[in-house]
Amino acid sequence: MPAEHAGPDGPGTARGFVHHACLYGSDEEFLAMAVPFVHAGLAAGEPVLAATTPANIELLRAALGDDAHALDTAETAYFGRRPVERVSAFLRYHDRRARPGGRLRMIAEPVWSGRSARQTAEWKRMESGLNLLLAGLPLWMICPYDTRTVPPDVAEAACATHPARLDGERVTPCAAYRDPAHYTASVPPPDLPPPPSAALAPPTADLPAVRRFARARGAAAGLTGERLALAVLAVHEAADHLLTADGAHVTLSAWEEPGALVYDLWRPGPLGAPVPALAGYAPPGAARGGEDGLWLARRLSESLDVRSRDDGTRITLRVAGPGDAEAL
Amino acid sequence: MAHTDGARHRGGTSGTGGTAGTVHVGDLRPGDHACALYASDEERASILRGFLLGGLDAKHKILYLAGADGPRGPGELLEQCRFTGPPEVPAGQLEVLGPAELSPRQGELDPAALLGSLRAAVDRSRSEGYRALRITGDLCTALCDGRDVSRLLRYEALLAAEFGSGEALAVCQCDTRRCDPAALDAFASAHPRSVEVDPLIRTAELVVVRTFDPPGLRIEGVVDTASHRHLRDALQSVASVRGDVRLEMSRVEFLDLAGLRLLMTFARARAARHCTVELAGVPPHLLHVITLIGWDRTPGLRLGAAHAC
Incomplete structure (x- = not known):
């Protein structure tokens, strides 16, 4: 496999998104990648962000000398708590820091430990989806994976979701790299039908009826005020997205899980374009976009799973229940 | 907040000026x-x-x-x-x-x-x-x-x-x-x-009334796919107003994302004429959404005090 040296400019000099994984097993290996990456970026006048663990930020600052002052940093757990927020955080950094004709660099190390299976799968899908979502940005992004702590399946996924890996300053293409559409389909969200105890609404294409159902179930689950209004808005936008297809209708169901209220929207039939698993990750832009509403539904939910099958499309969104102490 | 997302009732609004x-x-x-x-x-x-x-x-x-x-x-x-x-x-x-x-x-x-x-x-x-x-x-x-x-x-x-x-x-x-x-x-x-004045828009779901002091609109009820056209028309009717415009929103029961975007587009157009659009009485959950998207930085937009819950 041909390997290239990242060199002083690196492979991201050309326009477009460059996305590398860095699997490291020690502080030294982390720094062997990060220090030259940051130095070269700052030397070229590029904005450089390190969104990683506080420990790695401390290591990196100590190793950078005076350059540490010019480094933008973010504690990674708070730089987008969920994938949909992570994408927004990346785009916001670009919007605030990009200069015409200039490139940006990022070290973006997600938090992997302690994640639920659902969350881990979604972060993997997002890592793959970034190749599409950020494709137009002049951004060189390195995603470090700490092999001392990440689960083996996560380390393995890194080579399927990044076109190349970076070891120190050496770039190697990832043989296991998969096209994002195929990769995300291979890591689907759980496909569970609503439980028998779920509350059901008859099939409808009427958005006010969708909102009435969403409000009634939200209120029954104990949501009130602003949180109830946001849950209704999330369900409305998800339903609106499914109902854009001519002749479509949705069947809604809702049930409670510990800590969450689940809304399930099922659009039967081959109506409308399939909704890709990566739909609704890009925040609304200057012009109206077809996935804006889905983005909002995603953003207002703890999780939003999309599954398109031959016999229909299902969107399942979980909103935090009244016991969510962050919102108390 | 008692959002009912229901039909509008004739004459069921309380007005300015201290009258019942x-x-x-x-x-x-x-x-x-x-x-x-x-x-x-x-x-x-x-x-x-x-x-x-x-x-x-x-x-x-x-x-x-x-x-x-x-x-x-x-x-x-x-x-x-x-x-x-x-x-x-x-x-x-x-x-x-x-x-x-x-x-x-x-x-x-x-x-x-x-x-x-x-x-x-x-x-x-x-x-x-x-x-x-x-x-x-x-x-x-x-x-x-x-x-x-x-x-x-x-x-x-x-x-x-x-x-x-x-x-x-x-x-x-x-x-x-x-x-x-x-x-x-x-x-x-x-x-x-x-x-x-008679409303610019009066449907079962949405009422939009022209206001004059300050100039603007009072929006009441529900804005969704069915009423974007009406909201756009109402905004158009105050597009030529000189100076700043206020949109009174404390009686908005539901406003979807595309409806919110109409307001942002309106603000941006006003900003091009060096005027502002104040959103007054915005329900707190919509303020939250505006901020989430980053639309609170929309040129020309001023966010007034939130509507009390």
């Missing part, structure tokens, strides 16, 4: 006695247009009680209404009584004498075959003599007693720019309702 209720001018019925508090000639013209058209449509006799600065005849009144296409007014249906007729002794306006004129007008209207008499006038300023509102209130009390029967309706105009605040309060509280 607001009635759109087109909804006035015989027996109504309402005040019209306006702060611009444009707002007065808009109310008067609705008042006249409603009267012509319902075969009411229309009587205008003019003060010293008031119109001197039907022609001048129609001009003040700023019709784009003036309506056909059958001879005799619209009458303007000026100061000379209202105070024959050339003295101060006297409530009892005024009442006498009005009684005669009702009789005349009945004998002429009209279904009802609708009265409006701009006597407020003349009757509010400095801070002494006693004559005005005596007149209003007599009017209320006289015309509660259902044969007449009255709209008492008051230019808030020319009235002392205390007199204005007294004037407003002498009327069970306050009249406002």
Whole structure:
């Protein structure tokens, strides 16, 4: 496999998104990648962000000398708590820091430990989806994976979701790299039908009826005020997205899980374009976009799973229940 | 927040000016006695247009009680209404009584004498075959003599007693720019309702009313896919307003993302003309959404205080 040296400019000099994984097993290996990456970026006048663990930020600052002052940093757990927020955080950094004709660099190390299976799968899908979502940005992004702590399946996924890996300053293409559409389909969200105890609404294409159902179930689950209004808005936008297809209708169901209220929207039939698993990750832009509403539904939910099958499309969104102490 | 996301009820809104209720001018019925508090000639013209058209449509006799600065005849009144296409007014249906007729002794306006004129007008209207008499006038300023509102209130009390029967309706105009605040309060509280312009949009789900002080819109009810077109039309109608615009949103029950985007697009267009759009009374969850998207940084947009839960 041909390997290239990242060199002083690196492979991201050309326009477009460059996305590398860095699997490291020690502080030294982390720094062997990060220090030259940051130095070269700052030397070229590029904005450089390190969104990683506080420990790695401390290591990196100590190793950078005076350059540490010019480094933008973010504690990674708070730089987008969920994938949909992570994408927004990346785009916001670009919007605030990009200069015409200039490139940006990022070290973006997600938090992997302690994640639920659902969350881990979604972060993997997002890592793959970034190749599409950020494709137009002049951004060189390195995603470090700490092999001392990440689960083996996560380390393995890194080579399927990044076109190349970076070891120190050496770039190697990832043989296991998969096209994002195929990769995300291979890591689907759980496909569970609503439980028998779920509350059901008859099939409808009427958005006010969708909102009435969403409000009634939200209120029954104990949501009130602003949180109830946001849950209704999330369900409305998800339903609106499914109902854009001519002749479509949705069947809604809702049930409670510990800590969450689940809304399930099922659009039967081959109506409308399939909704890709990566739909609704890009925040609304200057012009109206077809996935804006889905983005909002995603953003207002703890999780939003999309599954398109031959016999229909299902969107399942979980909103935090009244016991969510962050919102108390 | 009691968001019901339900249908709009006619006349179910409470208004400005300290009165118990607001009635759109087109909804006035015989027996109504309402005040019209306006702060611009444009707002007065808009109310008067609705008042006249409603009267012509319902075969009411229309009587205008003019003060010293008031119109001197039907022609001048129609001009003040700023019709784009003036309506056909059958001879005799619209009458303007000026100061000379209202105070024959050339003295101060006297409530009892005024009442006498009005009684005669009702009789005349009945004998002429009209279904009802609708009265409006701009006597407020003349009757509010400095801070002494006693004559005005005596007149209003007599009017209320006289015309509660259902044969007449009255709209008492008051230019808030020319009235002392205390007199204005007294004037407003002498009327069970306050009249406002007819809504630009009135559907089962959405009502949008033009407001004038400050200029803007009051949005009530539900904005979703079914009503984006209406909201866009309403925003278009204030696109040429000079200066800043306020959108009053405390009675918005539901607003979807695409509807919110219409407001942002409107703000951006205003910013290009160096004006702002204030969103007032925005429900807290919508403020949250605006901030999530980053639309709180939209050029031209000002976010007023949130609507209390």
